[in-house]
Amino acid sequence: MMNKKLDMWKILPFPLIVIVLAIAPYFLSVYYLSLLRTVILWVTLSVSWHLFSGLTKYVALGSAAFFGLGLYFTAKVLNYWPVLPFPVVVLLAGLLNFAAALLIGLISLRLRGIYFAIVTFGISEIIRVVFQWWEIRITGTRGTYIPIFFSHQETYYSILITSLAILLLVTFLRKSKFGLALRMIGECEEAAAHAGVNTSIFKTIGFAVSAMCIGLMGASFTTRFTYLDTSIAFDSLYSFLPAVMTLLGGAGTPYGPVLGAVAMSLISEYLSVTYADIFLIILGVVLVAIILFMPNGIMGVVEKLRRAELSGKG
């Protein structure tokens, strides 16, 4: 009985948050709506990144490739094949990313640690450079226009719906045997293999699902742009920030990536408005300070306080 009550209290906030987010456009100004949209984007990217890299501790730094592929694919389909309904295009972009990540995972997941990070970053850069070369040398045009105009509300809802779907999927996967297998790989890969987990299959599929989520987010984010080029779509910030945000929040905990992404995107927004010229310098200082003084992130600090309180009472 007691347990059930507790569970209710644990679950109750989520529908409330969803309802508030769903009606947000009716009471928020355009500025705050776009801020909220940015926060949702980064939360989803961090959570998607964390599903694979946080659980398995294979630090991937190539999210920009999948985000950019999602954006570019969607923009191109909207241009050349406008009959397809938008949600179908987004789903196709997700599938494309899943396939691309399977391929990249097969190549790169044989490596560990810093080598894996370098390879994933390298692959995302190769994709960016080759796209750029293709545009300049073969098609002779830079970038692509997005032919459909999306209102602020349409942009917001397309991102919100995609994000909720991804968060549900990730939560479900994390609690399933699949998530358990990924976590085991993160704790000790050899032990996981001995316990009968086919580590290469789980790693590759985990990487692909995480990439698919990032690509889906990229695809739905196309609605925000009227023009795209390779330096916008494949910006290496999309590779680094999800990792940084997860670290800020606390890797390995379910709410770490969410907290980190909310905090980081609000800090960045505040700094970029108030101190526009030195914003990036401060961001760098904040990043180094987090690593030096909050090595386990916000969740680490929360945990420490909670323990201090418990031991104080005991």
Added chain:
Amino acid sequence: MLDILIGGAISGAIFALISVGLNLQYGVTRILNIAHGDFLMLGAYVTFFFFSSYGVNPLLTLIISGPIVFFLGILIQVTVFRRLVYLSKSAEELEFRSLLACFGLSFIIQNVVRLIFGITPIGSPYLNEAVNIFGETFQLNMIVAAVISIAISVAMYFLLCSTRAGLVMRAAVEEPTGAQIVGINILKVHAVSFGLGAFLSAIAGSMWSMIYSDITPYKGPIFTFIALAIIVLGGMGSFVGSLVGGFLLGYIYYITYKWEPLLYMAVVYIFLLIMLIVRPKGLFGK
């Protein structure tokens, strides 16, 4: 053909110098300094500052830019990485955290330089008259830079192999605990090696800016990845590997740059990937 043979060797000599610094830092401190290219960019800007404001001979600025960035490197090692080593419980954790810390440092360095100098590409052109070698023409500064790079690399080799300081460094790499037992101050060794890596990088940057006027605050990462490709090719921690890898990549770079300048970075990355997948230890790795 001769053009490729000599041009590739010139690029190779400079690349080798860039990678020797990164390799030294990684070999001794086990920290992969992703901000390495930013130290190079910093060196180029120091040269540019003294050249454009006071008219100092760019070649002479090597003795200014090197020490400035050397002390900056030591400062960063002592304030940031020493604490990271202390905080991290495992080698993996240290790798991940230092990667992100380097990313933050690189952000800071790039944007401080941008704030001071703006984003227009800079250079300190010097000795750019043509020289004729066996019928092919090259710029004099390229040859001077290549000769200086080779001289410094050879000097580094002797420093590591036949001086007491080098012996201490090698001891700190091979047997960190044992080195401490026999009285080597390993913290000092780490700081100096990190500074030395930054020093080599800055000198390469100063020379680069004499040849090419294409340095911007955001140019650093390209050099980082070139250096990374070289040390992966040659073997992490292997000095000779760095030299051989530098020349190999110099040729690859020179040939692809002649063929299609837009794709040279893609080729460098592809090479890095193939090497990591086929032989992650590198050509000279143990």
